[in-house]
Amino acid sequence: MDTVVIAGLGLIGGSLARNIQLHKEVHLIGVDQKDSTLQYALQHGIIDEASSSFQAAAQKADIILLAAPVSKSVELLKELDTMKLDKKVLVTDVSSVKGPIFRQAASLRSDKIVFIGGHPMAGSHKHGIEASKAHLFENAIYVLTPVQRAKEGDLDLLKDLLDGTKSTFITLSAEEHDEMTGVVSHFPHLIASALVQQAKKWETKHSFLPKLAAGGFRDITRIASSNPGMWQDIFFQNKEKMAVLLDDWIEEMQNFRKLLLEDHRQEIHAYLEEAKHYRDGLEPRKKGAIPGYYDLYVDITDRPGALQKVLTIVADAGLSIVNIQILELREGLTGVLRLSFAEQKIQLKAKGVLEVFGYEVKIED
Numbered sequence: 001m002d003t004v005v006i007a008g009l010g011l012i013g014g015s016l017a018r019n020i021q022l023h024k025e026v027h028l029i030g031v032d033q034k035d036s037t038l039q040y041a042l043q044h045g046i047i048d049e050a051s052s053s054f055q056a057a058a059q060k061a062d063i064i065l066l067a068a069p070v071s072k073s074v075e076l077l078k079e080l081d082t083m084k085l086d087k088k089v090l091v092t093d094v095s096s097v098k099g100p101i102f103r104q105a106a107s108l109r110s111d112k113i114v115f116i117g118g119h120p121m122a123g124s125h126k127h128g129i130e131a132s133k134a135h136l137f138e139n140a141i142y143v144l145t146p147v148q149r150a151k152e153g154d155l156d157l158l159k160d161l162l163d164g165t166k167s168t169f170i171t172l173s174a175e176e177h178d179e180m181t182g183v184v185s186h187f188p189h190l191i192a193s194a195l196v197q198q199a200k201k202w203e204t205k206h207s208f209l210p211k212l213a214a215g216g217f218r219d220i221t222r223i224a225s226s227n228p229g230m231w232q233d234i235f236f237q238n239k240e241k242m243a244v245l246l247d248d249w250i251e252e253m254q255n256f257r258k259l260l261l262e263d264h265r266q267e268i269h270a271y272l273e274e275a276k277h278y279r280d281g282l283e284p285r286k287k288g289a290i291p292g293y294y295d296l297y298v299d300i301t302d303r304p305g306a307l308q309k310v311l312t313i314v315a316d317a318g319l320s321i322v323n324i325q326i327l328e329l330r331e332g333l334t335g336v337l338r339l340s341f342a343e344q345k346i347q348l349k350a351k352g353v354l355e356v357f358g359y360e361v362k363i364e365d
Contacts, residue, residue, distance in 0.1 A: 058080055070100060118142065143170055
């Protein structure tokens with residue numbers, strides 16, 4: 001029986017641990033700095049053994065998954081390279097930036113370590129082991145970035161360990177990965193935060209502004225509520241790509257400003273039409289770089305008990321809601337109540353149940 005070590009039992013590490021326990025016959029050791037996290041993992045059967053020492057756990061490992069923040073995972077790989085290992089160990093990570101850890105892996109001196117970078121492109125707006133789920137990575141893209149010394153058999157071994165995730169595996173270079181995730185994940189997080197900062201600034205002039213931000217603004221800036229410490233680390237670890245994207249964005253906004261001030265209406269319409277066409281062509285129901293919810297908009301009247309009735313119908317159907325919002329602004333939307341679900345199949349079941357009870361329900365693309 002192989003021994004698998006997962007270093008870092010947060011949302012991603014905990015979810016991988018749950019999934020591996022469910023699908024594979026392995027001895028799973030969890031490593032984490034927080035004793036409360038280790039105790040939770042043991043009590044819920046997420047791991048078989050707990051350790052606060054990465055070095056002690058690594059000595060027993062056949063496979064190691066580094067599920068710590070990017071900079072910490074680099075440190076752990078560096079630490080592993082200083083150990084006297086008795087057997088070959090396959091090492092992977094889950095970092096959303098591949099460059100730094102890939103460079104560290106390429107400079108490994110130990111011939112006992114084989115590294116294959118990994119990035120499961122799924123997540124949640126929640127964090128911590130309490131939010132972990134065995135099915136978190138279902139239908140997600142799982143990027144693998146093997147170093148040169150990794151053989152086909154090593155790649156097959158890792159895929160076999162992770163096949164219970166039901167992810168789609170693709171192989172990219174670290175450079176390709178960091179450029180693409182920079183465009184579709186890292187930079188959008190910055191833009192979302194910048195939009196919120198802009199709204200905060202304008203609130204000093206217009207105190208009612210937060211009320212107007214209750215609808216679409218909250219939707220497009222939802223990712224700004226993610227863990228600031230984690231995203232600070234990601235930005236700095238991918239700073240070269242972020243700098244290029246910032247330059248592109250500044251140039252794009254300057255060009256748009258020029259079109260606007262010079263009254264180029266046709267060009268602006270073409271710009272917006274092109275963006276609409278491209279966005280409409282994106283697959284809306286695949287898990288990608290930015291975690292999302294599956295929303296329902298329900299048209300309800302403003303009467304006592306109206307909200308409770310909807311929630312009772314959904315609850316009686318055994319369906320779990322992850323977020324509820326009453327939209328004061330209804331611009332472009334069917335309903336005043338938004339229900340968010342973790343999975344599309346739950347969203348569709350809720351839609352069907354509510355329609356049986358006569359509610360007008362809409363799913364926005």
